[in-house]
Amino acid sequence: MTATSGADQVPVPERRMLLQACVNGARDAVGHPWLSADASVVADDAARAVAAGAHEVHVHPKDATGRDSLAADDVARWVRAVRSASPGVPVGVTTGAWAEPDVERRLAAIETWTELPDHASVNWHEAGADEVAALLLKRGVAVEAGLWDAAGFEVW
Known part of the structure; x- marks a missing residue:
């Protein structure tokens, strides 16, 4: 189906919307009473x-203290929990530098993931973004571009 636009009635292709729910975010679980470290x-x-209409889910796996984590056991626990609660729904995770500021340690953590998410966000304003994205793609994980500002867009 197409719509028309403008005085000359140029066909405009139908656009579909993808609704992604990020249900916890980068805050430490102790930072807000509705945040939880429990996957x-x-x-x-x-x-x-998902029941309200989200097509996919993005989570920030937390460690036992409620901080964002890229550790394989934390990522696996969170990805499994979301998949169990929402079968067939794509699940993504963060790779944010706040979880592991050192690029080499971030890459090493991602390399050890045993339960792979469907996609992972990569923030292009962060050091090592290209390397993180390349590793995710090599492992079969789709990349979601995190573009926070014009500088990140330019790098991307």
């Missing part, structure tokens, strides 16, 4: 977002 609690929130 099953966040997975239940994700399932409610």
